[in-house]
Amino acid sequence: MAVKFAKRMSKLQGSEIRELLKLTQQPQIISFAGGMPAPELFPVEEMKKVSVAVLDERGTEAMQYTTTEGYEPLRVQIAERMNTKNGTNVNADDILVTSGSQQGLDFAAKVFIDEGDVILCESPSYLGALNAFKSYEPNFIDVPTDENGMIMEELEKILATTDRIKMIYVIPDFQNPTGRTWPLDRRHKFMELINKYEIPVIEDNPYGELRFEGEGLPSLKSLDTKGLVIFLGTFSKIFCPGYRLGWTCAAPEILAKFNVAKQGADLQSSTISQMEASKFMDMYDLDAHVDKIKAVYVKRRDVMLKTMEEQFPEGVQFTHPEGGLFTWVILPKELNAKELMVKCLEKDVAYVAGGGFFPNGGFENTFRLNYSCMPEEKIVKGITSIGEVLKEAMGVKNI
Amino acid sequence: MAVKFAKRMSKLQGSEIRELLKLTQQPQIISFAGGMPAPELFPVEEMKKVSVAVLDERGTEAMQYTTTEGYEPLRVQIAERMNTKNGTNVNADDILVTSGSQQGLDFAAKVFIDEGDVILCESPSYLGALNAFKSYEPNFIDVPTDENGMIMEELEKILATTDRIKMIYVIPDFQNPTGRTWPLDRRHKFMELINKYEIPVIEDNPYGELRFEGEGLPSLKSLDTKGLVIFLGTFSKIFCPGYRLGWTCAAPEILAKFNVAKQGADLQSSTISQMEASKFMDMYDLDAHVDKIKAVYVKRRDVMLKTMEEQFPEGVQFTHPEGGLFTWVILPKELNAKELMVKCLEKDVAYVAGGGFFPNGGFENTFRLNYSCMPEEKIVKGITSIGEVLKEAMGVKNI
Numbered sequence: 015m016a017v018k019f020a021k022r023m024s025k026l027q028g029s030e031i032r033e034l035l036k037l038t039q040q041p042q043i044i045s046f047a048g049g050m051p052a053p054e055l056f057p058v059e060e061m062k063k064v065s066v067a068v069l070d071e072r073g074t075e076a077m078q079y080t081t082t083e084g085y086e087p088l089r090v091q092i093a094e095r096m097n098t099k100n101g102t103n104v105n106a107d108d109i110l111v112t113s114g115s116q117q118g119l120d121f122a123a124k125v126f127i128d129e130g131d132v133i134l135c136e137s138p139s140y141l142g143a144l145n146a147f148k149s150y151e152p153n154f155i156d157v158p159t160d161e162n163g164m165i166m167e168e169l170e171k172i173l174a175t176t177d178r179i180k181m182i183y184v185i186p187d188f189q190n191p192t193g194r195t196w197p198l199d200r201r202h203k204f205m206e207l208i209n210k211y212e213i214p215v216i217e218d219n220p221y222g223e224l225r226f227e228g229e230g231l232p233s234l235k236s237l238d239t240k241g242l243v244i245f246l247g248t249f250s251k252i253f254c255p256g257y258r259l260g261w262t263c264a265a266p267e268i269l270a271k272f273n274v275a276k277q278g279a280d281l282q283s284s285t286i287s288q289m290e291a292s293k294f295m296d297m298y299d300l301d302a303h304v305d306k307i308k309a310v311y312v313k314r315r316d317v318m319l320k321t322m323e324e325q326f327p328e329g330v331q332f333t334h335p336e337g338g339l340f341t342w343v344i345l346p347k348e349l350n351a352k353e354l355m356v357k358c359l360e361k362d363v364a365y366v367a368g369g370g371f372f373p374n375g376g377f378e379n380t381f382r383l384n385y386s387c388m389p390e391e392k393i394v395k396g397i398t399s400i401g402e403v404l405k406e407a408m409g410v411k412n413i
Numbered sequence: 414m415a416v417k418f419a420k421r422m423s424k425l426q427g428s429e430i431r432e433l434l435k436l437t438q439q440p441q442i443i444s445f446a447g448g449m450p451a452p453e454l455f456p457v458e459e460m461k462k463v464s465v466a467v468l469d470e471r472g473t474e475a476m477q478y479t480t481t482e483g484y485e486p487l488r489v490q491i492a493e494r495m496n497t498k499n500g501t502n503v504n505a506d507d508i509l510v511t512s513g514s515q516q517g518l519d520f521a522a523k524v525f526i527d528e529g530d531v532i533l534c535e536s537p538s539y540l541g542a543l544n545a546f547k548s549y550e551p552n553f554i555d556v557p558t559d560e561n562g563m564i565m566e567e568l569e570k571i572l573a574t575t576d577r578i579k580m581i582y583v584i585p586d587f588q589n590p591t592g593r594t595w596p597l598d599r600r601h602k603f604m605e606l607i608n609k610y611e612i613p614v615i616e617d618n619p620y621g622e623l624r625f626e627g628e629g630l631p632s633l634k635s636l637d638t639k640g641l642v643i644f645l646g647t648f649s650k651i652f653c654p655g656y657r658l659g660w661t662c663a664a665p666e667i668l669a670k671f672n673v674a675k676q677g678a679d680l681q682s683s684t685i686s687q688m689e690a691s692k693f694m695d696m697y698d699l700d701a702h703v704d705k706i707k708a709v710y711v712k713r714r715d716v717m718l719k720t721m722e723e724q725f726p727e728g729v730q731f732t733h734p735e736g737g738l739f740t741w742v743i744l745p746k747e748l749n750a751k752e753l754m755v756k757c758l759e760k761d762v763a764y765v766a767g768g769g770f771f772p773n774g775g776f777e778n779t780f781r782l783n784y785s786c787m788p789e790e791k792i793v794k795g796i797t798s799i800g801e802v803l804k805e806a807m808g809v810k811n812i
Binding site: 016017018019020021022023026027039048050051053054056058059061062065066069070073074075076077078079080112113114116117119120124125126127128129131142145146148149150180212214242254255256257258267268271274275277278279280281282283284285286287 | 415416417418419420421422425426447449450452453455457458460461464465468469472473474475476477478479480511512513515516518519523524525526527528530541544545547548549579611613641653654655656657666667670673674676677678679680681682683684685686
């Protein structure tokens with residue numbers, strides 16, 4: 015057989031994270047690799063009542079096709095939640111329900127990108143987004159960042175000197191992979207630049223509600239006066255990922271294109287999942303549930319950072335996120351996190367090497383750590399093991 | 414705002430069927446437009462027990478991320494079902510769970526089609542597939558058909574004289590929109606040609622199990638000796654569409670590419686939906702459920718065909734499907750089904766005009782009728798109303 019695949023397929027490869035997920039399903043592995051929420055916090059008992067209630071009250075509707083834009087009462091709830099949490103002023107008609115926010119990423123590139131068009135993103139950026147975008151054969155320019163996220167002077171230079179920029183992809187809140195958050199002045203400066211150049215922005219916000227400390231910041235969408243920001247939200251981190259429910263919020267002209275993309279991609283997201291998520295919010299207090307999640311994650315973050323401070327050798331840097339799921343580790347330049355990963359796996363610990371988060375390669379001396387889905391004692395044990403590997407690699411004697 | 418969309422978006426428009434779906438949700442409308450299964454047959458009571466059982470037994474797993482290929486026990490059940498129903502010899506590793514078979518259509522074009530490549534399909538073909546493919550900017554050649562499906566001599570001519578054919582899309586069983594089925598000799602001849610030219614085939618089979626009469630025929634996949642056939646299956650018509658569960662069955666090299674596409678598109682299909690569908694098959698008899706569906710649909714088909722024979726004027730042709738959901742109506746050439754649709758809607762009856770099912774236009778004198786989701790008395794009433802419109806248009810006196 016000599017089947018010929020589309021050109022784009024040669025640029026795509028399976029996500030290291032998805033492959034790792036298989037490996038890390040082995041029970042002895044302490045995994046800081048995925049971006050998985052803590053499963054012990056899922057409202058399982060509540061969902062038993064919710065699913066019976068949905069099937070009792072509207073069973074045949076729940077199992078039938080529905081409209082592409084999604085279940086109306088859920089879209090009303092999403093819009094209200096955005097207005098409360100993200101400072102927007104939107105309504106149900108501005109919302110398209112998607113199968114996780116990942117699907118919104120695929121649609122963004124489908125809607126905006128022709129082969130050879132340029133996408134700007136943070137350096138580093140979310141691997142799963144870069145992979146989704148690659149299907150549409152863009153060129154990437156990753157904008158330099160510091161501890162406060164994207165550097166606006168660098169962005170301005172690139173905007174002023176680059177042709178064919180068709181969209182900008184950013185995660186301003188507790189970024190994946192770095193955990194960094196953009197301060198208010200950068201958000202304002204960013205919107206100023208965007209309004210000047212009129213480039214669509216994909217604001218990916220899966221972690222915004224998981225703030226442990228410090229003050230909440232307005233979403234880019236809430237600062238958007240020209241309808242240029244496309245906001246991607248998800249229930250994966252505040253409720254659960256297994257239902258595959260996210261949403262896109264955008265100006266009508268843009269959302270209509272996303273709707274057409276959705277029709278071709280899978281007609282609609284699961285009717286019953288949408289009705290169950292909606293019913294959960296009717297019957298229970300999602301805010302209280304999010305508080306429960308945050309209380310657990312902040313402790314895990316604290317334990318991870320404290321253990322890193324104690325166990326990682328000098329010369330290793332890492333971020334101190336105020337929320338979200340990740341911290342980001344920068345090793346001395348000569349070290350390779352992919353190579354060290356092999357040694358960590360020998361000690362039954364996993365992380366994700368950082369190179370894949372840079373669309374144009376390099377930065378092999380970085381890795382991402384997730385603290386949300388491991389209990390505290392495993393965090394201590396796993397980070398201590400990574401510390402041993404790092405000390406050995408850096409020629410530091412174990413004490 | 415002057416946002417620039419990708420070139421592909423100018424070729425895409427919202428599906429007429431999805432738009433009609435909104436209209437036909439009005440209760441007074443007798444709709445033969447959608448391809449919706451009969452909701453009153455959905456196993457709602459059973460699914461209450463199933464969902465509680467899944468959450469009781471493996472609740473946290475059900476709400477968490479899973480692997481991209483899908484829930485292993487479900488893939489085992491799908492492979493076994495295909496081997497029984499479709500005459501294949503496949504196993505779980507040959508299956509990728511998708512969000513409806515619609516998602517498999519999107520992936521097929523993503524995996525095989527560069528801009529300007531040629532897709533062959535039946536004339537007419539499924540509108541939703543054509544729309545999904547259009548995102549990847551192919552050219553279509555629709556192969557002439559007769560009452561037995563695709564005409565192999567015509568296919569052979571096209572294969573012999575056309576460059577850049579990258580895939581062939583077919584629905585050999587109870588085709589959408591015509592209801593036609595390919596006989597055995599055509600299936601063999603088709604595979605002979607495919608093997609000679611080594612072109613990947615997308616065999617879309619949502620309706621195969623809904624055979625009311627006559628003998629079942631082997632799937633193309635079961636006749637495939639070179640790993641060229643990609644089989645798309647779905648639970649939408651034998652269980653329910655609201656869970657958005659379908660699958661792709663293909664040779665390892667091809668399925669690996671579909672898996673990469675799935676990672677970018679939405680990471681995975683709903684974990685809990687997959688576990689619930691699997692559990693339903695464990696706890697209940699899906700075959701018995703399909704028998705129940707067929708018993709209802711065959712009566713509806715009979716009533717529709719009988720009423721058409723009685724009420725449609727001479728000169729109007731229609732197909733006599735042995736299974737599936739649809740019959741296809743061909744009017745005299747001078748009539749326009751889209752225009753007549755307006756008159757039908759005035760009588761509160763809806764169908765889908767046929768022009769959209771032809772990728773290169775024309776054939777406005779055709780329309781598709783669905784008989785699966787209206788009770789018999791409404792079928793009689795609705796078809797009688799369409800008959801009145803047709804008689805008026807054709808200058809035939811109502812008796």
